Amino acid sequence: MFIKYMAWLGCVVSTICMAQPCELEFEYVGRAVQTEGMHVWGSSPVIGPDGKVHLYVARWPMATQKNFNGWFKDCEIAHYVGDKPEGPFEFVRVAVADQDGTFNSPHNPTIKQIDGKYVLCFIVNENNLLKTQRIIMYVADDLSDDWKPAAGAEPDGTILRKSSETTDWNYAAQLGVSNPSLVKHQGKYLLYDKSVVKPTPDAKRGKYIYGVAVSDKLEGPYKHHPERVTPDSMQLEDAYAFSMDDSVYLLSRDFVGSKGSSGGGLLWKSKDGFYFDEKDTTRAYEDLEHYVGKESLSQVNVFRGKRDGHLERAQVLAIDGQPAYLYLATGINTTPGHGSCSHVFRIKKRQK
Template identity: 65%
Template structure:
């Protein structure tokens, strides 16, 4: 995805402006929308993206087909699963497929793309879709028998978006493209919850698959960090980069990788509220894709309440997190090689009969 230098400049300015507003605690709220203007670019809250009655819908990864329709691939599970908590995500999840004539919706539910097979291929979750080298890649996580310590990453590949997916050629027979390393010299050898939350890009002729691990922190505790594996072919096999790409002092979650000009970016949740509250997100920048310095990281977005206002959420149900609506699982739709829409998930729901859902934000110039 190649953008002109102007696009990069404006996007970074936007995030810096958001960070400045947070620090000064001057947040503009509205009942139905909130707009942030910087130069010729703005981000505007549109509304809900994918939702499904009686279901939790968690995250929406967007892609457009050749006809210009927008497809969303999202994790979903019944609200009746483990009522009162959110644990269905790693017990009974599946990946659903939604489509719309517009990136703003409304989105029609097409059906299940990846089923929950229980056992060794349990609860497919946190999908991210990409289109690299003329093929589509669908990456997601599974675990074994509801055990989070066994999380691993799957890669499926297809020529179209008709759900004719097959395992990547460089993967294991079931599509497993990455497991926790057994090499003690690799950064996430001590990971307590396997490898998870993939994001795939092509950069300078190589294929980079970013992933999260929760690793030991000295002298005690654990920290959420990201690393990368590298391949010469998009379908693998992938080789571990031995060092982490993010710094221990700034934990993150749900990073989405993308490229602009000659740089690589991650948009992630601000997991410990390093640059604001933990309901918002961060934008990380790297010059080589292997190191994202903390000093180059800025605030990217705020919680849902910032955009819709407290009144809009007064009667909402919080299935996960606080009622201000933590926004997670950032995913970006590029149109004509420019960032056009941002999709974020939240566990707060104001619509009766529905569980968690995703929300869409418009990026315009």
């Protein structure tokens, strides 16, 4: 269901960037997906052969867990469709069901069309254990949800686990590998992944860092690049990779508020896709309150994060090869009986 708050239609454009200006601007449109009795999280878009916008959405029942932890216990990937990027979006079917056991709680889907195939990547775990997270890759020729494991994957579709090479950056990852994003760049297929890694063995907490696995073939197999691709001085979460102007970009949550509050996001840039320098990283978007105003959130229900509406799990819709729409999830909602939901923004390239 697509519901726009009339009070939220200020269409504020994000102009807050640190140091150098951000290359992209984001204009708030409204809510993308919410479903009664469900928590809705990341919504990943792709244009189908029918010309419609298809969203692959992480969701789980509100009633099964007392808190937000259903994301790694009871999640499924649902397929929604709309005539326009702005919606409305209607539920079609469950694309990937929760199977419990060793293929548990499919979550954080990201979909791309590459080389004429649709590629759906997501994470699963084993028996609700976060330390067992791994990445699945499915492929299909259409969007009927007749998904098959990638040719280079394990039989169940597992395309990437944490590295078994002691010299690789995420060999000692605390929570496996998660939150994939796939892009084709300079003839290579780059599968970005997050790991939580302690900077030193004695450190109390791990840092949220991104790496990349590389393949010469779309369907793999993929091999970990040995070095991390983001600096541990700037932690990030939910990075989405896309190509623009012969560079690779990551659009991510600013996990620890490196360039603003942790409710907003960052835009990273790299020529080769193997290292994203802090000096080329700008503030991208803010929390939801920045766009809709504090008064609109006065009666909000908070399921995750803060009342100002942390925006997370960035997913981009490209049109004619250029980023055109951004979908973000937030853990707040003002609609009774509905859990977390996702929102849509128009993307504009800043005039130089």
